[in-house]
Amino acid sequence: MPARVTDDSAGSSAAGSSAAGTDPVTLVVGEEELLVERAVARLVSEARSATGGGQAGMAEDVHDVRAAALKPGELAALTAPSLFGGGSVIVVRDVQDAAKNIADELAAAVADPVPDVAWVLTHAGGVKGKALLTSLTRTGAPVVECPKVTRLGDRMLFVRHEFRQAGRTVEESGVRALLDALGSDLREIAAACGQLAADTDGVIDQSVVARYYRGRAEASGFTVADRAVEGRLGEALELLRWALAVGVPPVLITSGLAQGVRLLGRVGSAPRGQSGQVLAAEVGAPPWKIDKVRQQLRGWTPEGVARAIATVAEADAQVKGEGTSPGYALEVAIRRIVASRDAR
Numbered sequence: 001m002p003a004r005v006t007d008d009s010a011g012s013s014a015a016g017s018s019a020a021g022t023d024p025v026t027l028v029v030g031e032e033e034l035l036v037e038r039a040v041a042r043l044v045s046e047a048r049s050a051t052g053g054g055q056a057g058m059a060e061d062v063h064d065v066r067a068a069a070l071k072p073g074e075l076a077a078l079t080a081p082s083l084f085g086g087g088s089v090i091v092v093r094d095v096q097d098a099a100k101n102i103a104d105e106l107a108a109a110v111a112d113p114v115p116d117v118a119w120v121l122t123h124a125g126g127v128k129g130k131a132l133l134t135s136l137t138r139t140g141a142p143v144v145e146c147p148k149v150t151r152l153g154d155r156m157l158f159v160r161h162e163f164r165q166a167g168r169t170v171e172e173s174g175v176r177a178l179l180d181a182l183g184s185d186l187r188e189i190a191a192a193c194g195q196l197a198a199d200t201d202g203v204i205d206q207s208v209v210a211r212y213y214r215g216r217a218e219a220s221g222f223t224v225a226d227r228a229v230e231g232r233l234g235e236a237l238e239l240l241r242w243a244l245a246v247g248v249p250p251v252l253i254t255s256g257l258a259q260g261v262r263l264l265g266r267v268g269s270a271p272r273g274q275s276g277q278v279l280a281a282e283v284g285a286p287p288w289k290i291d292k293v294r295q296q297l298r299g300w301t302p303e304g305v306a307r308a309i310a311t312v313a314e315a316d317a318q319v320k321g322e323g324t325s326p327g328y329a330l331e332v333a334i335r336r337i338v339a340s341r342d343a344r
Contacts, residue, residue, distance in 0.1 A: 023142055024113040028122045029133070030146030034186045039144045040091060040120055047089045047118035061088035067098035067106070075105050079114045087116030095121050095136075096129025107135045149186055151284035152259075155179055158186065162193035163204065172288070173206035180220045181213040183252045220248060221256020224334070229260050229296050229308075233338045240330055250319045250326035254312065257333065261308040264300060267293045299341050307340040 026047075028039045044062060063078045070092075078090050092098075098106060110119055123133050125147070137143060149155055156175050163170040178196075182188050192213070200208055224243060227236035243253060266283045267290060276290040283290070311333050318329035 024117065025110050025119040025121070025136070025139060025141040027133075027136055027141050027143045028120065028146060029125045029143055031124050031126075031148045032146045032186060034190060035146035035149075036122055039146055040093075040122060043120045043144070044089050044091060047120065048087075062091070063088065064091040064093070066093045067095045067102060070098065070102045072101055072105070075102075075109050079109065079117050087118065089118045089120065091120045091122075093122045095123050095132055096126065098129065098132065103129070103132045107132060110136055110141070111139055150184070152179070152289065153280070153284060153286050155184060155186070155189065156286060159189060159193060162190055163197060166194070166197035168197045169203045171203055171205040174204045174209050176288075177206040177209035178213070180222050181209065183220060183222075183248075183255070221253040222259070223256075224253055225256040225260030226292075226296070228257065228334045228337045229264060229300075229341065231299060231338050231341045233335065236334050236338065237331060240327075240334060244327050244330075250330060251316075253330055254316045254319050254333075257330075257337070258309075258312045258316065260296075261305060261312055261337065263289070263293045264297060265302075265305045265309060268297050268300065268302065268305060304340040308337045311336040311340065 026043050028036055028043070030036060048062065065074075065078075075090075079088070092106065095103070095106060106121075110121070113119060119141075121136065123129060123136075125133075125145075149158060156179065159175045159178055160170060178189065178192060182192055196204055196208065196212060199212075202208075220243060224236055224239045227239060240253065244250070263283065263285065267279065270279050270282075276287045276294075280287045280290050285293075315329050315333035317323075319326040323329045
C-alpha cells in the first residue's frame with residue numbers, strides 16, 4: 001500500500017519529506033492549489049538533492065509539464081540520460097487530464113522508473129482519471145494528500161501554522177479577525193499572514209489585523225451574516241454596503257450568509273445538553289463559534305431558520321446570474337432574514 005501523508009497547512013510534513021528523498025515516484029493528490037504547489041516545490045527540491053548531479057550535488061534537469069499537453073513519446077525523451085550526467089526530476093501536473101495513450105505511457109514509466117530520475121505527479125483526486133491514479137498508487141509510491149480546506153476550523157489551523165512557521169505568535173482574536181476579513185481563499189490568507197509577519201512586531205491580535213485590513217475586517221460576508229441573524233438590520237445593511245464598496249465579491253457575502261443560517265439550523269437542531277466541543281467536531285466549526293451561534297439563536301424558530309435558508313438559496317442564484325443587481329438581491333435577502341427571525 002502507498003504511504004499516505006496529509007499535507008499540513010504549511011505544505012510539508014515529516015513523513016512527506018522523508019518519502020521524497022528515498023522514493024523515485026511521489027504522488028500529490030488534492031484540489032487545494034496552494035498546498036499542491038507548495039508540496040510540489042518541496043518535493044522537487046528534495047528529489048533534486050537525492051538524485052545527485054551538478055556541482056552542488058543537485059540534479060540539473062527539472063522538467064515541469066502538464067499531462068494534457070504531452071504527446072506520444074515525449075515521456076521517453078524526458079527520461080533519456082543527459083549528456084552531462086546527473087539525474088533529473090520530472091513533474092507531471094494534472095495527470096487526470098492525460099489522454100489514454102499518454103496515461104498508459106505514464107503508468108508504464110512509473111511502474112519501472114529509470115535510475116536517477118525522480119517523478120512528482122499531481123492529481124486532482126476526483127473521479128476523472130481515477131483508473132490512472134489507482135494504477136500509480138499500486139506501485140507503492142507515497143501519496144501526499146492536499147484536500148480542499150473548507151472547514152473554518154481547518155482554516156484557523158492554517159493561519160496559526162503560517163505564523164508559527166514565520167516565528168510569530170498570533171492570538172485567537174487575530175486569527176478570527178483575519179478570517180473575517182479575507183474569507184476562505186487560502187492563497188489570499190497565506191499572503192496576508194506573510195505580510196503581517198514581515199511588517200509587524202510583537203503578538204498579532206485583532207487590533208493589528210484591523211490596522212492592515214480595516215474595512216475588510218469590519219465588512220466581510222461573515223460580519224454581515226452575524227448582524228443579520230442577530231436581527232440588527234441597520235448594521236447589517238450598513239456593513240453590506242461598505243463590503244461592496246471596498247470590493248468584497250457578492251458571492252463571498254452570500255457564502256457568509258449561507259454559513260450563518262445553516263449553522264443556526266445545525267446548532268438549533270442539536271440534542272439539548274450536547275457539549276460545544278462535541279457539536280463543534282460534528283459541524284466543522286470551532287467551539288467559540290458554537291457558543292456564538294447559541295447566543296444568536298435567541299429569537300429564532302425552526303420555521304424561521306428554514307425560511308432564512310430558502311432566502312439565502314434564492315439570493316445565491318440571483319447573485320450568480322439570475323438577477324440583474326447582486327447588491328439589491330443581497331439587501332432583499334438581509335431584510336428577509338431579519339424578518340424571518342422576528343416572525344412568530
